[in-house]
Amino acid sequence: MSKPEEKRTAPPAQPCCPALTERELTAEEAETTAAMFKALGDPVRLRLFSKVASHPDREACVCDIADVGVSQPTVSHHLKKLKEAGLLVSERRGTWVYYRVEPSVLAAMGTLLAVPAAA
Amino acid sequence: MSKPEEKRTAPPAQPCCPALTERELTAEEAETTAAMFKALGDPVRLRLFSKVASHPDREACVCDIADVGVSQPTVSHHLKKLKEAGLLVSERRGTWVYYRVEPSVLAAMGTLLAVPAAA
DNA sequence: TGTGAACATAGACGTATGTCGAAGCCAGAG
């Protein structure tokens, strides 16, 4: 524990993987992808994400979404996690900070869960 | 039509939700839905799930998927979690136990992440 | 320049989670 490990703030948002039903994921793919699912795996984070995602232009000021039943620092903490997972990006505009969803990542996850018509 | 359902600690997520971009989730919806994402939020579990999902007929014997770098009891533990989340169902056939994906749940999650063309 | 508002960071604390080895259960073969 010596060097400050830097967390990814840039989206890994590649066409990361095929549909889960197509072929099994490699250990590496699983690591990356699981991180995204994990980010949405908390009720508070999921609500925050859906609040941002359902806002006009899919972006929202923190002050507009902060009412989720936990303290303000906790909200900030969760938004940071979502950002680190590449699901949101943030931008400061004067007094306020806006969070916006990364559509490519959303699409990638959708693809991952796509289930072919074959039954 | 209706067959005896097995016990789950997490309720089925059939009617669970609209797309995340459509409207914000209620606290209750978020709770249910987050549980599913959480289940896929671990690399080992995600690999196990993709192994089952990519097998013929989307089902596989434990012995076919157990090679994910952790001990066998740990594999069993993770499969149980996936089952509790409603993502897999299991069935014993003689000596072996088979796990199968629940397609409806997969589809529900896909819908959740669907991104409208609203750009 | 000072003050207040909006967010972020730091540190602490209790609980949940992932992992293992050992032991238990169940079904098939002798």
Place this chain on the structure above:
DNA sequence: CTCTGGCTTCGACATACGTCTATGTTCACA
């Protein structure tokens, strides 16, 4: 019945996680 192989459960442990309060930082405006 006994033995053996496949899988689950049990008990224990270290770490990660979510939450809080207190404190920082950055901006707008008088």
